[in-house]
Each structure stands twice: as structure tokens, then as C-alpha cells.
Amino acid sequence: MPWFIKTRSERETKNKLKDDIWVRCNSCKAHIFKQDFINNLNVCPKCGWHGKITAYERIGITLDSGTFKEINETIRPSDPLSFTDAKGPYTEKVEASRKKTGLNESVVTGTGKIEGCPVAVAVMDFRFLGGSLGSGSGEKILLAANYAYDHKIPYILFSASGGARMHEGILSLMQMAKTCAGVARLNEKKIPYISVLTDPTTGGVSASYAMVGDINIAEPGALIGFAGRRVIEQTIKQKLPDSFQTAEFVLEHGFLDMVVQRKNLKETLHKILSYYNR
Amino acid sequence: MERELDFEKPIFEMQKAVEKLKSVSGDNKENFEVQLGELEKKLVERKKEIYDNLTPWQTVQVARHPRRPVFFDYIKNIFTDFIELHGDRCFGDDQAMLGGFATLGKKKVMLIGHSKGKDVEENLARNFGMARPEGYRKALRLMKLAQKFNIPVITFIDTMGAFPGLDAEERGQAEAIARNLTEMARIEVPIITVVTGEGGSGGALGIGVGDVVLMLSHSIYSVISPEGCASILWRDASFSPKAAEALKITAKSLYELGVIDEIIPEPPGGAHTDPQKTAEEIKKVLLKYLKKLSSLSTSKLINKRFEKYCSMGKFTR
Numbered sequence: 001m002p003w004f005i006k007t008r009s010e011r012e013t014k015n016k017l018k019d020d021i022w023v024r025c026n027s028c029k030a031h032i033f034k035q036d037f038i039n040n041l042n043v044c045p046k047c048g049w050h051g052k053i054t055a056y057e058r059i060g061i062t063l064d065s066g067t068f069k070e071i072n073e074t075i076r077p078s079d080p081l082s083f084t085d086a087k088g089p090y091t092e093k094v095e096a097s098r099k100k101t102g103l104n105e106s107v108v109t110g111t112g113k114i115e116g117c118p119v120a121v122a123v124m125d126f127r128f129l130g131g132s133l134g135s136g137s138g139e140k141i142l143l144a145a146n147y148a149y150d151h152k153i154p155y156i157l158f159s160a161s162g163g164a165r166m167h168e169g170i171l172s173l174m175q176m177a178k179t180c181a182g183v184a185r186l187n188e189k190k191i192p193y194i195s196v197l198t199d200p201t202t203g204g205v206s207a208s209y210a211m212v213g214d215i216n217i218a219e220p221g222a223l224i225g226f227a228g229r230r231v232i233e234q235t236i237k238q239k240l241p242d243s244f245q246t247a248e249f250v251l252e253h254g255f256l257d258m259v260v261q262r263k264n265l266k267e268t269l270h271k272i273l274s275y276y277n278r
Numbered sequence: 279m280e281r282e283l284d285f286e287k288p289i290f291e292m293q294k295a296v297e298k299l300k301s302v303s304g305d306n307k308e309n310f311e312v313q314l315g316e317l318e319k320k321l322v323e324r325k326k327e328i329y330d331n332l333t334p335w336q337t338v339q340v341a342r343h344p345r346r347p348v349f350f351d352y353i354k355n356i357f358t359d360f361i362e363l364h365g366d367r368c369f370g371d372d373q374a375m376l377g378g379f380a381t382l383g384k385k386k387v388m389l390i391g392h393s394k395g396k397d398v399e400e401n402l403a404r405n406f407g408m409a410r411p412e413g414y415r416k417a418l419r420l421m422k423l424a425q426k427f428n429i430p431v432i433t434f435i436d437t438m439g440a441f442p443g444l445d446a447e448e449r450g451q452a453e454a455i456a457r458n459l460t461e462m463a464r465i466e467v468p469i470i471t472v473v474t475g476e477g478g479s480g481g482a483l484g485i486g487v488g489d490v491v492l493m494l495s496h497s498i499y500s501v502i503s504p505e506g507c508a509s510i511l512w513r514d515a516s517f518s519p520k521a522a523e524a525l526k527i528t529a530k531s532l533y534e535l536g537v538i539d540e541i542i543p544e545p546p547g548g549a550h551t552d553p554q555k556t557a558e559e560i561k562k563v564l565l566k567y568l569k570k571l572s573s574l575s576t577s578k579l580i581n582k583r584f585e586k587y588c589s590m591g592k593f594t595r
């Protein structure tokens with residue numbers, strides 16, 4: 001083996017080892033033992049910064065163990081526009097994302113129990129194309145709402161998304177109307193719909209199902225807003241404060257019921273559900 | 279001098295030739311009349327040819343044409359007895375979103391739309407048709423009023439998008455649009471939507487959940503502006519023409535994707551060359567669908583709307 005390849009692979013192994021042991025907090029920049037970070041539900045033990053977690057990790061810490069049954073897991077993107085951008089075809093991006101995450105879409109849906117209460121759940125996963133809302137994700141979110149409707153059980157939806165998926169064009173935009181139509185039917189049948197907004201919940205997802213929960217809950221520090229910070233700064237020609245579009249900012253302006261730490265979320269959801277007198 | 283778009287140059291040149299011929303022909307008219315007639319015929323044909331073959335990016339230019347008819351023109355040219363209703367009962371009266379009672383033929387309707395201006399001054403007053411949360415909330419208030427009065431709702435879409443401003447975020451732009459999408463799904467009167475110019479993303483959809491959705495032939499409707507898409511996916515706004523093509527934002531594409539119900543033809547040369555004729559075409563189609571929708575019972579209407587939006591999208595199972 002030539003020397004330079006050997007050195008490169010050695011360096012990679014060393015870096016990987018380092019990555020395996022340490023995590024750097026995005027907020028306080030402290031180096032944290034990865035295992036401590038994971039044990040603390042991907043929350044910085046020093047400053048309380050909430051890192052992202054995967055859909056299955058979320059399900060694991062929210063539902064009673066062994067109760068989750070996934071539905072519609074085979075739904076995955078097609079390429080209705082034959083979309084190609086500077087980095088190549090959409091289909092390749094989807095395949096790369098599927099390989100990386102083991103998911104078929106940006107949302108995992110199913111049913112399960114919270115302290116014994118049956119619920120339908122949808123959990124978005126930011127790793128899959130930035131949690132973007134495409135046709136397949138819209139369909140899964142609608143079908144989970146329909147399941148809640150048919151079985152008259154509460155619907156809990158965790159958002160983590162940059163917004164509508166550009167690669168499916170207008171069809172992605174229409175998913176906003178589609179998912180909201182599902183929510184609207186729950187309202188009519190008086191079925192609780194709880195929206196949990198996690199980092200980030202922006203664009204078309206904030207402007208559809210994420211903002212119309214009977215109860216809107218967010219995790220601390222989550223980025224929540226409609227328009228992007230840069231676009232707004234260009235429009236109003238002034239710099240926005242760091243606190244702009246945080247969960248706390250949105251709470252202060254009246255669009256959230258509460259901001260709840262990840263470790264307390266399950267208990268909070270259970271308490272709220274206990275008031276549903278069906 | 280009228281502003282011309284690049285691809286309109288041949289049309290303008292022919293128009294100049296026609297004018298010239300007209301001015302010369304003053305004395306010996308007969309000699310020129312045949313020639314003039316032929317040239318005018320050719321002009322119409324050329325206009326049609328050019329406008330039938332616009333690229334998506336050229337269509338964007340037409341949809342944003344400074345002389346393209348705005349909501350006020352349609353109110354005037356299609357409806358009678360417009361009674362404007364103001365305010366969202368919460369915060370203010372958004373001038374970028376207008377609405378009120380109006381009469382279409384003999385039908386009483388609730389009319390709502392994005393309101394762009396005709397010049398800079400008016401555009402500043404109307405925020406270029408970019409509504410704030412109070413605009414969307416006013417629209418929803420009027421839709422619920424229409425439900426109470428049992429009259430159909432007609433919405434006109436023409437906006438770059440919902441206003442991306444600090445105040446709009448503070449007052450819940452996302453919530454306002456989301457609320458409209460949710461409530462519109464169950465409004466108990468027919469809703470007809472016409473995209474007349476720019477259908478800019480969530481700001482357009484916020485009044486666009488219709489039982490029937492129509493588009494003028496040179497309007498556009500997109501999840502993101504071509505410029506926005508180009509700067510994100512190509513990291514360079516100069517790729518906007520490419521993004522416009524990739525996003526499939528023309529009326530024809532939306533019809534093929536099953537998102538809209540019908541394309542309303544514009545006169546050759548675009549809506550701005552004949553606002554009156556454009557209005558007549560829209561009126562004809564609106565009356566047709568009003569009649570069609572009024573025959574449905576309330577429950578049928580709402581179920582059909584639900585199914586329409588449930589069936590949107592293409593994916594693999």
C-alpha cells in the first residue's frame with residue numbers, strides 16, 4: 001500500500017474515533033462525552049441545548065415500550081417532475097437519503113400508547129432531505145390523521161422540517177392543503193390533535209399542520225417561523241436578534257401553548273391526554 | 279413607449295411597421311389597404327405563435343408584466359356592485375388582500391383576492407400584493423361570512439408570496455396561512471379559485487383551497503419562486519430560467535399534474551393586451567363552474583373537496 005493512502009486512512013480512523021467519543025454542543029460549544037449526550041436524549045448536559053433526534057429515537061422516548069406499530073412504511077418518493085438540479089437528479093438524492101437513514105420518507109407514522117393511552121403518531125426526521133414535505137410525507141401524515149379519525153384516538157405529530165420539498169414542485173405545496181384537510185376532519189369529530197414543533201419547523205410545514213394543533217408544544221430553542229431569516233433581513237434591511245423565531249419568541253407572541261424540555265415531553269403529553277374525556 | 283419583453287420584440291417591430299404603413303397610406307389608401315390587411319393578419323399570427331410557445335421563464339415575465347391586469351381590473355370588468363368589506367377584527371385592514379360582496383351576472387358571491395397596484399405608489403400602499411397575517415385573517419373572516427350568507431366564494435390569486443417581514447412573523451404569518459388551509463377544507467359553500475398572475479407558494483395557497491382551481495394561460499403557480507429555487511439548489515440566481523423549467527410552474531404543467539381543473543385562455547399577446555377580453559373569458563368559466571357546484575349538496579361538496587386534496591401528490595407505495 002502506498003504511504004499516502006495509509007496515512008489518510010490512519011487519519012480517518014483517528015478522526016472517526018474522536019467523533020465516536022466526543023460531541024460538540026452547538027450552543028455553548030462545550031465538548032461532551034457522546035455517551036453522556038445520548039443518555040441525556042441528545043440534550044447538552046451543560047446548557048440544555050436540544051440537538052436533533054431521529055424519528056425512531058423520538059418514538060422510543062415517547063411511546064410505551066413495545067407499543068409502536070408502524071403504518072405505511074413503504075411509501076416513498078417518486079419523481080413526478082423528473083427534477084434535476086446542479087447536484088444531479090432528485091432520484092439520486094432520494095436514494096442517498098434512503099441509504100443514509102434507512103427511511104423511505106421524511107416522516108414515520110404509526111400507532112402506539114402513551115402511558116396506556118392509544119394514539120396515532122407521525123414523527124418527522126430531519127435527516128431525510130431536511131425533513132422536507134413531499135407527496136409521500138404528505139400522504140403518510142394524512143393517512144395517520146385518517147387512522148386517528150377512523151379509530152377516534154388522539155393524533156400527535158412531531159415536526160422537524162425546513163418546509164415544502166422543492167424537487168416535487170407544486171405537488172409539495174399541495175401537501176399543505178392535503179394534510180390540513182386531514183386535521184380539519186379531526187376538528188369536526190372532536191378528536192384531539194397535538195402538534196409538537198421541534199428544531200426546525202419552518203416554511204410550508206409551519207404554515208400548515210404544525211401550527212394548527214389544538215395544543216402547540218415546542219422544544220426549547222427550536223427554530224420556528226415562516227420566512228427565512230435572511231429573506232426577512234433583506235426585506236426589512238436590518239439585522240434580526242438571535243432570539244428571533246425561537247420557540248420562546250413564538251411562545252411570547254401567542255402561537256404556542258408551552259415550551260417543554262425533551263425529558264418532560266412524554267409526561268406532559270400524558271397529562272394533556274388525561275383531560276380528553278371521550 | 280411601452281415596456282417590451284425581449285421575446286415580444288418581433289411583435290413590436292411588426293406593430294411599428296403597421297403604424298408606419300397606416301400613416302403613409304393617408305393619400306392613396308386603396309393601394310395600401312390589401313398590404314395593411316395582410317400585415318395585420320400576420321401580426322396576430324406571429325403574436326399567437328410567440329405566446330403559444332413561451333418558455334416557462336418567459337411565462338414568468340408575462341405573469342409579472344407591469345401592465346398585467348390586477349384584481350381591481352377584474353372586479354370592475356367581471357363583477358358589478360362590489361361592496362368592499364374591511365378588516366380582520368383582530369389587528370387591522372390589510373390593503374394587499376381585498377374582499378367583499380359582488381355580483382356575477384345574477385349570482386351573488388363573496389369575492390376575495392390579492393391586490394397588486396398599477397404603479398409604484400399604489401404598489402407601496404398595497405405592499406405589492408404581499409399580504410400579512412391580518413390579510414389572511416380578513417380573507418377567512420369573509421369566507422365564514424359567505425358561509426353564513428350561503429353564497430359562493432371566489433378567490434383571485436396574484437402574489438409573489440406572503441410578506442416576509444418581522445411584523446408578519448410576530449403576528450403569526452405561518453399560523454394565519456395554516457388556519458386558512460384548515461378552515462377552507464370545510465367551508466360549507468362552493469369555493470372557486472382563479473390564479474391570474476403569480477401564484478407564490480403558501481401566500482397563494484392561503485386563499486387557494488378551492489373546489490375548482492383555474493389558471494389563466496400565462497399565469498404561474500409554484501412552491502417557490504424560480505429565483506429562490508435557483509439560489510438554493512443552484513446557489514446562483516442567474517439559473518432562474520432553469521429553475522422555472524424544472525419546477526413545472528406553468529398552467530399547462532399544473533393541469534397535467536392534476537392540480538388545476540381548467541386553463542382559461544388569454545388573448546394572443548397576453549392578458550395585458552386585452553384586459554376586457556381576458557375578463558370575459560374568466561367570467562364565462564366562472565359562471566359555468568358556479569352552476570356546476572351549486573347543484574351539489576353541502577355534504578357532497580365538502581366530501582368532494584376533501585377527496586380532491588387527498589388525491590394530490592405522486593409517490594411510490
Ligand SMILES: [Zn+2]
Nearest residue numbers: 025028044047
Ligand atoms: Zn451546551
